[in-house]
Amino acid sequence: MQKVYSQILQIAGDVITVEAEGVGYAEIAEVRTRYGISLAQVIRLDGRRVSLQVFAGSRGVSTGDPVRFFGHPMRVATGSDLLGRIFNGSGQPLDGGPALAGNLVETAGPPVNPVQRIIPRRMIRTNIPMIDVFNSLVESQKLPIFSIAGEPYNDVLARIAVQAQVDIILLGGMGLKYDDYLYFRDALEEHGALARAIFFVHTAADPTVECLLVPDLALAVAEQFALDGKRVLVLLSDMTNFCDALKEIAITMEQVPSNRGYPGDLYSQLAARYEKAVDFEAAGSITVLAATTMPGDDVTHPVPDNTGYITDGQFYLKNRVIEPFGSLSRLKQQVNGKTRDDHRTIMDTMIQLFASYRETLEKQAMGFQMSPWDKKLLRYGDLFEKEMMALTVNVPLERALDRGWEILAESFAPEETGIKKSMIEKFWPGRPKRAKDQAH
Amino acid sequence: MRERSGRLEEIPGEEAFPAYLESRIASFYERAGLVQLRNGEKGAVTIGGAVSPAGGNFEEPVTQATLKVVGAFHGLSRARADARRYPSVDPLDSWSKYTSFIEAPKVKKGIDILKKSRSVNQMMKVIGEEGTSIGEFIDYLKGEFFDAVYLQQNAFDKVDESTTDDRQKYVYGLMEEIIDKPFEFKEKDEARKFFQELSQMVIGWNSVDFKSDQFQKEEKQIRDKISNVTS
Numbered sequence: 001m002q003k004v005y006s007q008i009l010q011i012a013g014d015v016i017t018v019e020a021e022g023v024g025y026a027e028i029a030e031v032r033t034r035y036g037i038s039l040a041q042v043i044r045l046d047g048r049r050v051s052l053q054v055f056a057g058s059r060g061v062s063t064g065d066p067v068r069f070f071g072h073p074m075r076v077a078t079g080s081d082l083l084g085r086i087f088n089g090s091g092q093p094l095d096g097g098p099a100l101a102g103n104l105v106e107t108a109g110p111p112v113n114p115v116q117r118i119i120p121r122r123m124i125r126t127n128i129p130m131i132d133v134f135n136s137l138v139e140s141q142k143l144p145i146f147s148i149a150g151e152p153y154n155d156v157l158a159r160i161a162v163q164a165q166v167d168i169i170l171l172g173g174m175g176l177k178y179d180d181y182l183y184f185r186d187a188l189e190e191h192g193a194l195a196r197a198i199f200f201v202h203t204a205a206d207p208t209v210e211c212l213l214v215p216d217l218a219l220a221v222a223e224q225f226a227l228d229g230k231r232v233l234v235l236l237s238d239m240t241n242f243c244d245a246l247k248e249i250a251i252t253m254e255q256v257p258s259n260r261g262y263p264g265d266l267y268s269q270l271a272a273r274y275e276k277a278v279d280f281e282a283a284g285s286i287t288v289l290a291a292t293t294m295p296g297d298d299v300t301h302p303v304p305d306n307t308g309y310i311t312d313g314q315f316y317l318k319n320r321v322i323e324p325f326g327s328l329s330r331l332k333q334q335v336n337g338k339t340r341d342d343h344r345t346i347m348d349t350m351i352q353l354f355a356s357y358r359e360t361l362e363k364q365a366m367g368f369q370m371s372p373w374d375k376k377l378l379r380y381g382d383l384f385e386k387e388m389m390a391l392t393v394n395v396p397l398e399r400a401l402d403r404g405w406e407i408l409a410e411s412f413a414p415e416e417t418g419i420k421k422s423m424i425e426k427f428w429p430g431r432p433k434r435a436k437d438q439a440h
Numbered sequence: 441m442r443e444r445s446g447r448l449e450e451i452p453g454e455e456a457f458p459a460y461l462e463s464r465i466a467s468f469y470e471r472a473g474l475v476q477l478r479n480g481e482k483g484a485v486t487i488g489g490a491v492s493p494a495g496g497n498f499e500e501p502v503t504q505a506t507l508k509v510v511g512a513f514h515g516l517s518r519a520r521a522d523a524r525r526y527p528s529v530d531p532l533d534s535w536s537k538y539t540s541f542i543e544a545p546k547v548k549k550g551i552d553i554l555k556k557s558r559s560v561n562q563m564m565k566v567i568g569e570e571g572t573s574i575g576e577f578i579d580y581l582k583g584e585f586f587d588a589v590y591l592q593q594n595a596f597d598k599v600d601e602s603t604t605d606d607r608q609k610y611v612y613g614l615m616e617e618i619i620d621k622p623f624e625f626k627e628k629d630e631a632r633k634f635f636q637e638l639s640q641m642v643i644g645w646n647s648v649d650f651k652s653d654q655f656q657k658e659e660k661q662i663r664d665k666i667s668n669v670t671s
Contacts, residue, residue: 256449258456264446300495309492325522337596344596348524355523359565368568372629415640418588420647 006066009049013252014058014209016040018067019048026108029069035060039090040067041074041209044253053249055090057207075104076217078224082198083168086185089202089210091217105224107216111275112223118281123335124233126160129388129400130322134347135313135329136336137164139231140279142288143329144239144307146299147317153291154180156317156391157235158187160289161197163394167230167284169193172218173201174211175241204241211245219276219286226284236273236290243270243303259302267306274310299326321389324351339397342427346404349417350384353408357381373416380411405429454501462505469509512536525592532558541605542612550586550612553619557583569628577628581635582619589642590615597647607650614662623669634669641665 003020010017016031027042031054038056045051054061076091077100086095093099122139123132131137137160147153161169169188173181181201188194200218202211215236222232236242243266250263258264279285290311294304297318308314313328336343360377364370370378387393387403395403405427408417414424445458453459472487489510493503496518507513513535520528531554540547560580564572572580590611594600603611618638625631645658 256446256452258442258446258452264443264456267443298495300497305494326518333596351522352524362565363568366565366568369570371569371632373632374569415637418636418640418643420644421640422644 002068002071004066004068006064008061008063008065008067011058011061011063013248014054014207015043015051015249015252016054016058016061016067017049017051020050020067020069021048023050023069024071024073026073027069028072028074029067031061032066032068033060033062034065043249051253053209053212055207055209055213057209072106074107074213074216076107076220077102078105078221079103082221084195084197086199086201087217089200089206089213089217091200091213094199094201103224105220107213107220108272109220109223111272112278112280116281118279120279120285120331120334122279122285123339124164124166124287125397127163127394127396128156128159128322128391129393129395129397129403130324130327131160131315131329132397133343133388133400133404134324134351135315135322135327136332136339137287137289137329138312138331138335139287140277140285141312141329141331142274142277142290142310143313143315144290144292144304144311145315145317146292146294146304146307146326148297149293151317152320152391153293153317154183154237155187156315156322157237157289157291158184161233161235162187162191162193164233165231166233166287167196168222168225168232169197170218170222170232170234171197171199171201172214172234172236173199173203174214174236174238174245175204176201176237178203178205180237208245208248211242212249215239215242215273219273219288222286223276223278226278226280226286228284230284232284232286234277234286234288236288239270239290239292239307240295240303262302266302267309270306271310274307321385321391324354324389340401342401342405342423343397345419345423345427346401349408349419350388350404353377353380353412353417354384357384376411376416380407383407383410402429457501461501462508465502465505466509469506472511511538525587526595527593529591531587531591542609546612546616549616549619550590553579553583553586556580557587574625574628574631578623578625578631581631585635585639585642586615586619588639589646594643594647599649600646603646604650610650614659618666621666625669638662638665 005018005020008016008018023042023045025042025045029040029042029052031038031040038054040052040054043051043053052067079102081100081102085093085097088094120138120140124137124139126132126137137143145153145156171184173184181203185194185199188197198221200214202214218234218236222234225232243262246266246269247262251257251261255263258266274288277286277288292304292307295301299305312330316323316326336347357377357380360374361381363374364378384407387407388400406429409429414428441461441464442457445452446456450458453461469487469489472485474482474484477483489506491503491506493500498515514529515533516528517530517533520530532551556579560572560576569577593603623631625634641658641662645655645662648655648658
């Protein structure tokens, strides 16, 4: 029997408090207001006092409205019926289609037992050289894109979603602008990827509380597909909005704030989501790519800081390119030894030389005379920026590696690169041709 | 600790860490030690702790509390990692209170050339390459060379990924000779070219098995190259 409580003691922000018995933590309830019905979730128990966050926001809730507890935590429908569908942050359809209630699973469950996991070993090709060559993306990796507002991080996410060879794409939008949401939808539709995608979208205008549910819904659905042998890519944008929603709720709940007002358990909250990334021993996988905007481009801000401790590296998106410095894929060595013999050589050498190029740029900016070596570096850096770093470059890994050798050969003599002789002999392109060019 | 302390509603200290952060860290590291057992044998606990400070800022409370109580510090440097100089342990920021298997005066020579090289490099950023004398420029190149061929290792190379102490001592001998040798070049570009070529040779040598025939053959080539330049 489900009891109905009809005396709300307190309404603060989106949190309401009632006195009730036999209620569990994180349980779901329904609040009936004069504007309609909204779901709510238990977020604090204090004796008989139960605090719930109301998904649709507490606006319009009056103290006499009835609250009915369901006796179970948040659930979401899963399975192939969801493909091509778009839902909001509480799992209700946004696309005019029917609501789904098949194969319900509880969200926010524990991450997969490590025993059932395997060491990641398959590369996800994106055709973006800065990722494929320099920081390969690996199946089951959890990787944030650190960026600032205004950078094309959603474009990069959409492009990876369209080009990556995965079975299912899940998009979790948190605080998305409406046009970003439409952009994702159109980009996927244009490339025929919408039929294998599922959206859970919280737009900036929706109630804060629903923002918190988006990653859990997306990841719970992803997990069921992965158990079914599917390779799933989960895109989350933007995790900073998720953290800000956490902050908002924590402060409403009068929790003692930790760093910069964020709740003390920010790390655990983020880890609980990112750790859902998994490669199953005998089934599919979940790969998580998450946009994280850094307020004020400050990597020490609590959100990027805590994120960095959990994830397997990060991509820095700055000035509309993926920065080679700071960007890191901690799993790349699991895969880049198996692609082509020269992958690691190109990966290290090109970045070493690019670092020297940046130093030369500084020297140039100070107005110093450029030595012949500096001039070579400038030529190299220019080629590297245009033909490797630019986001418009869209080539498979092998072609990018070939181009890497060509750029090196166009800029330097072999011994100037510091590459081992054996590699030079095998891969250095067109030596005779070069000698002829110099003769002219 | 920070998370739990917040939950317990304790008064937060620096950067919201609890006030007892330092004493907890100290009591953890102090468990490391060498002990004499009652039967006369010795036992030891060695602790290697990884600390990843927010944004690479070593001024933050956990790093500072750790540095106070440990016996050695290997500081990974963002700049070195960016330049793909691995392992990215900064040779000048890092320190150890323990003695190395290479004698202290020899180690000092290496550190001195690195310091000199770094300061010339800093200077060149202000006054340009043309503002440095050829002697200073050679010191700069020596430091860069020592860094590239001795301090850096290739973790993807079967031989270079792990260097025995015998080999470290042996190769350090050659490094010392090069550091001590007064090279003379007319032009800076000539000097740069020489050290670039020498680096490539020694990097190749690093991935040859220690004391093998090939090792001796390449060592001879390297020594020939060095003696040819000063003649």
